[in-house]
Amino acid sequence: MDKEAELRRAKRRAVGWLVVAAVLFVGMLLAPHNVWTLGIKAMAEAAMVGALADWFAVAALFRRIPIPFISRHTAIIPRNKDRIGDNLAAFVQEKFLDASSIVSLIRKHDPAQLIADWLSDAKNTERLSVHVASLLRTVLDFIDDVRIQAFMKDAIHAAIDKIDLSQSAGTILDGLTKDGRHQELLDQSIAQLTALLNKPATRDFICQQIIQWIKREHPRKEKLLPTAWLGEHGAELISETVNAVLDDIVADDKHALRKEFDEYVYKLIDRLKHDPDTARKAEGIKLYLKSDLALNTYINQLWGGLRTWLKADLDRPESVLHAKVAASGRWIGLAVAQDQNLRDSLNAHMEYAAQRMAPDFAKFLTRHISDTVKGWDTREMSRQIELNIGKDLQYIRINGTFVGGCVGLILYLLSMLPGVLAGMTAG
Template sequence: MTKEEELKRSKLLALSLLAGVCIVFVVTSLLPRGLWTDGLRAVSEAAMVGALADWFAVVALFRKVPIPFVSRHTAIIPNNKDRIADNLAGFVEDKFLKPESLAAVILKTDPATSVAAWLKEPANRSYLATHLAKLVPEILATADDARIQQLLKDALHAAIGKLDMAPTLGTVIGGLTRDGRHQELLDDGMRALIGLLNRPSTREVIAELIASWLKREHAAMELVLPTEWISDNGAVMIASTLNNIMENVAADKDHKLRLRFDEMVQSFVVRLQTDPAFIAKGEEFKHYLRDSETFNRYTLDLWRSVRDWIKADIDAEDSRLNAGVVQASAWLSEELLTHPEMRASLNQHLAGMARTLAPALSSFLTRHISDTVKAWDNKDMSRQIELNIGKDLQFIRVNGTLVGGMVGLLLYVVSTFVHAADIPVTVYADAGYPPYSYEKDGKPAGLYHDIVQAAFSHMQGYKIEVHTVPWKRGMALLKSGTGFALYPPYMNTKDEPWTWPYSQPLFEEHVVAYCRKDVIAAKPRKRWPEDFYGLTIGNNAGFIVGGEAFDAAVKAGHLRIEEGKDSETNIIKLGMKRIDCYINDRVSIQWTLNQLKASGKYHEGLAHAELAEAIQIAANQGYLGYTSRDKGRYTYKSDFVKQFDAAIQQMKRSGEMDTITRNFFKTHQ
C-alpha cells in the first residue's frame, strides 16, 4: 500500500468516526429522553467536539482555514518553510554532526568489535561474499562502457604524458638507496645466490655446461682427458669460488665489490636524472605506453581475459573470489577479536577521521538540507510532510474523537450521580404465568420480565423494583389503588375499569383451548364456544380470556368454569380429567406442559391424559397496566408512563424487542 493510499485510508477512518458520532447525536436528539439516550447523546456530543477540534489542529498545519480571527495562524508549515529549513539544518548539525559527538558515538559503539563479531558468523561471511559478488558484474559493466573506457584511457594518457620517466625512476631508486637500503638488497641477493649455488641440482647444471663446452670446443681432448671428472670438479670449484667471494663481500661492509656496487647504483641514479640518453629512452618508453597500438591492444586483451575469468568465477558454484572473500573476512574477524589493541587502534583512527571530516561534511549537509527545503514549493513541501506523517496525524483525530467521547461519558456519569434523585417505584408481575411471567428462585422471570427490564434501563429518574404476586392479588392491588402497575394484563376496560392507562403493547399472545384428546375426538370442535357446551373449562384465577360469548355461555349455564391458581395447576387438573379443557396462551400452555413432563410431574398417556390444542380463541396483546384509582398518590405517574412508552417504541424501532424475544425463546425451548 502506497503512502497516498495509507493517508486516504486514515482520513476516511477519522471522517467516518466523525460522521458516526454526528449521526448518533442527531438521532438521540430526536428520540425521547432516557438513561441510554441521554448518555449516548452526551458521549456523541463530546466526541464531536474532540473530533472537530483535532480536525482543525491537523488541517491548520498544512492548509489555511478561512475562519475569522484564527486563519492567520493556519497553514503553519507552508508559511514557515524557510524557518523550518534553517531550524532543521541547525538541529541536524547540533545533534548529529558535531565532530566530538561523532567521535564519541564511534568510540562508544565500538564498530570494530561489532564488525568482527558479525563476520565471525559463517552465515554473515557468506552473505557479505554473495552481495559483493552481485556488485562485481555492475562494476565490470561500468568498466566495459565505451565512454568510461575512453575516460580512463584519456586520464591514463594524461598522467603518462605528465610523467618524466627516467628522472622519476631515478628519484624512486634514489629513495630506495637512502640509508644504505640497497646494500640490504645486495645482501639478500647474495644470500639467495649462495643458497642456489649450494644446491646439488645447480652444480649438476654447471657440470653439464662444462662437459658440453669441452665436447664442443675440445672434441679431440675428450679421447685423452676424463671429461666427466673435469666437469664435476670444475662445477665444485666454480661454486666454491663464488661462495667464498660472496661470503667475503657479505661479511665485509667495506669490501671493494660492495663499494663498487654502491658507486654503480649512485651513478645509475644520477644518469637516470640527468643523462639525455636515459631521458630520451624514458620518453621513448612513455610514448610507447601511450601511443603503441600493440601495447594498448595487449592490455585490452589482458583486461578482457581477466574480466571473463572474473565473470566465470563468480557464476561458478565453487567461486574462488567468493571463497577468498569468506576466508579474508574470517581472518579479519579472528585478528580483530584476538587483538583488542588492534580494535582500539582502528576505532581511534575512525574517530580521528570523523573529527577531521565532520566539519566539512556538516557544513555541506546542513547547507544542502537548508537549500533543498527552501527550494521546495510550499504546497509540495506540505504534501510531502503530510504523506509521511499524515497517517499518524489522522490518528490524532481518531484519538480526539475517542477521548472526547470518554470525557463526555465521564461527565455524564458524574452529572447523573450528582443530580439524579431516583424515585423508588414498585411494579408487580404475575407469579404463575410461565414462560411469560413467573417466579424462579424467588425472583421474577419470563419474557415480559426481560422486556420491561430492558425498557426500565432506558428510563431516567426511577429506581424500579419488580415483585411477583398471584394474578388475582395483583389485580386487587390495582383495583384498590395500592399497586402502581402490573404486567401483563390484556386490555379489558369493560370488566377491569380500574386498570388505566395501558402501556404500548409488549407482546402478542394467542389464546387457545387445550383439551384432552378424548374430548376432542367426541365431536367436531370448530366453533367457540358453541362446540364446547356442556364441558368444564379451566381458567387461571383472575384471568378473563375467553371472550364475551364465552362469558355469556357461562352465565347461561352452557359451560362451567373452574379456576386454578396458575398454568401448572390447571394442566395437572386437565391431565387428571377433573376438567375437560383449559384456556390460556398457547406458548404458556406448551411451555408449562413441557416443564411438567421434563420434571416427571406429568406422564402423558399413562397416569395423565393425552392433551392437544383444540382451537385458537383469540389473539391478545400483553401490556403493563397502571391503576386508575391512585387518587393522585403517584405524582410521577404521567412521566413514568411517557418514558416507558417511549422506551418500548424505541426498542421496537431499533430491533431490540425482536432480539429479546428471539433470544428468550431460543433459550426456553
Template sequence: MNRTTQQDKLKKMKALATGLLIAVTGLLILAKSRHDLGAWAWVSAFAEAAMVGALADWFAVVALFRRPLGLPIPHTAILPRNKARVADALAEFVRDKFLGTDALLARLPAIDPAKRLAQWLAVPANARLMSDRVADMSGEMLRLVDDARVKAAVFQMLEQRVTKLDLSGVISRLLDILTEDKRHQLLLNEGIRRLSGWLDNAEVQKLFADRIVAVAGAEYPKMIGALGFIGINPEELGLKLAVALVKGFNRWLHDIGDDPEHERRRAFDDTVQSFIERLKTDTAFRERVEKAKTDLLSHPATRSYVGGLWDSLRARLESDLARPDSTLRAMMAEGFAAFGTRLAASPSFCESINAHFGTAIRSMAPTLRDTIARHIAETVREWDDEAIAREVESSVGSDLQFIRLNGTVVGGLVGLTIHAVLLVF
C-alpha cells in the same frame, strides 16, 4: 510502520474525531429543540462547549498543514509557509544531537564495532552474504569499466600518466635498489643455477649437439665430405665435438656460479653500473628511452594488446562470478570468515580496529555532520509545499487527531463546569 498503514490510521482517527464533532453537534441541536428545559440545559452546555472545543482544535490541527477550508486566514498553513526554517531547524537538530563528534565517540565503546563485526562474520551465512555483496559490486564495476567510453577514458588517463612518467629515472632508481648490497648478483646466481641445471640434463645436451651437427653439415658440406673421405664418421665426430662444446659451456657456467670474484661477475657489475649511470646522466640515452616509450604507447598494437588482455581478464572474472560455484565468491567468503575468527580471537586486534574507528570518527565526523545537515536542509527545502505537509501529516497526523478528541471532551467538561458555576451564582 509503512506509509499505507500510517495513512489508514490517520483516516480512522480523522473519522473518529469528525464523528464525535457531528455527535455533539446533533446533541446540541436536540437539546435546543427541547428549549434547554431541565436536564437538557446541562446537555446543551456540554454539547455547545464540546462543539466549540472540537472546532477550535480542528482549526488548530488543520492550520499546521494547510489553510482551513482554503480560506486565506493569517498564520495558517504554518508548516509549508515556514518550510525553510523547519528545514534548517531539523538539519541542526540532527547534526547537533545525533552526529556530534563527542556523542559518537561516547557511543563507540558500548557499540564495540570490532566485536560485533567478528560475531557477525562468524556466521557462515553472513560471510557468504558479504562475499556476494562484494562480488556483485565487482561485477557492476567490471560492466562499468567495459563501457567503451569508460575504457577509452581510462586508457587515455593511463596514457597521460605514463607519458609524464620519467621512465629513465624510474628504471635507474629500481636498478639502484636491485644492486644495493649486491642483490643483482643473487639474481645472476639464480639464472646461472637454472641454466646450468638445464644443461646438465643429458637429453638437453643431445638436443644441442644434434642442432650443432645439423648446422655444421648445412654450412660446411665439403669439410664434412672430406672427413668421410679419410675414413672418419662425420656425424659421430660432430656429435662428440658438440657434446664437448655444450659440456664446456656448462662448466664455464658452474665456474661463474661458484666463484664470487669471477671476471664475468665483475664484467656484469660494470655493465649494470654503466647502464644505471647512462640512465641518470646521458641525455641522448634518456631521450632514446623516452622516445621508445612514446612510440610504444602510440602504436595501435599496444592499445589492441592491452584491450585484449583486459577483455580476456574481464570475461574470466564475469564468468566465474556468474557461476553458482564461483571460486572467487568461495575464496572471499573463506577470507571474511577467517578475518572474523582472527578478530574474535585477538582482543588487541579488536582494540586496534576500534581505535581506528575512533580516529576515523574524530577526523571525518565534523565534515560529514555538516554535509549531512546541508543535505537534509536542501532536501526539505526542495520538497513541494503540499508534499511536505502530506508527509508530516501522514507521520504524526493520527496522533494530532487526539487533540481534536481531547478538545471535544475537555470542552464539554468545561461547559458543564461553567454551567454549574452560573447556577450557583
C-alpha cells in the same frame, strides 16, 4: 489501509464527536431547564469550544485559515518550510553526526568485534561472496561498453603523458637510497645469491655447464681429461670463490664493490633527473607504451582472456571467485575475532576516521537535508506531513472535545457551589 483512508477516517471520528456535542447542546437548549440539563448543556458547550479550538490548531498547521487578524499565524508548516529544513538539518547534525557521538557509539558497540562475528558465520560470507560477484559482474559489463573502453584508454594515455618517467624514477631511487637503504637491499640480494649458490641444484647446473663447455671448446681434451671431476670441482671452486667475495662484501661496510655500487646508483639517479638523453629515452618508453601495436594487442588479448574467464567463473555454481571471497571473509573474521590487539587497532582507526570525517560528512548531509526540504513543493510537503501524522493529530481534536466537556462540567459545578453553600447556611 492506505494513509489517505486512515486520515479521512480519523477526521470523520473527530467531526463525529463534535456533532455529538452539538446535538447534546441543542437538545439541552430545548429541554426543560434544571440542574441536570444545565450541567449537560455546559459540558456540551465547552466540548464544542474545545473541539473547534483544537480543529483550528490542527488545521492551522497545514493551511491558511481566513480569519481576520489571526490568519497570518496560520499555515505554519508551509510558511516556515525553509526554517523547518534548516532546523531539521541542524538537529541531525547536533544529535546524530557530531564526532563525539559517533566515537561514543563506536566505543559502545565495538564494531570490530561485530564485523568479526558477522564474518565468522559461513552464511554471511556466502552472502558476501554473492554480492562481491554481482558487483564484479556489473563492473565487467560496464567495462565491456565500447565508449567506456575508449574513455579508459584516453584516461590511461593522459595519465602516461602526465608522468615524467625519468624524474619519477630518479625521485623513487633517491628515496630508496636515503640513509643507505640501497645497501640494505644489496645485503639482501647477496644473501639470496649466497643461498642460491649453496643449493646442490645450482652447483649441479654449474657443473653441467663446465662439462658442456669442455666438450664444445676442447673436444679432444675432453676424451683425455676427467670432465666429470673437473665439472664437479670447478662448480665447487666457483661457488666457494663467489661466496668468499660476497662474504667479504657483507662483512666490510667500506668494501670497494660497495663504493662502486654507491657511485653507480648515484650516477643513475643523476642521469634520470638531469640527463636529456635519458629523458628522451623515457619519453620513447611512454610513446612505446601508448602506440606500439604489438604490445597493445597483446595486452588487449590478455585482458580479453581474463575477462572471459572471470565471466565464465562467475556464472558457474562452483565459482572459484565465490569460494575465494567466502574463504577470505571467514579467515578475516576468525583472525579479527582471535586477536584483541587487532580489534583495538581497528576500532581506534574507526574512531580516528570518524573524528576526521564526521565534520565534513555532517556538513554535506545537513546541507543536503536543508536544500532538499527547501526544494520541496510547499503544498506537497504539507500534504505529505499531514498524511503521515495527521491521523494522530485528529486525536488532539477528540481529546479537546472530551477535555473541554470535562472542564465545562467542572466550571458549571463550581458556579453552582455558592448557591449550594448558601442553601446549606440558610438551612
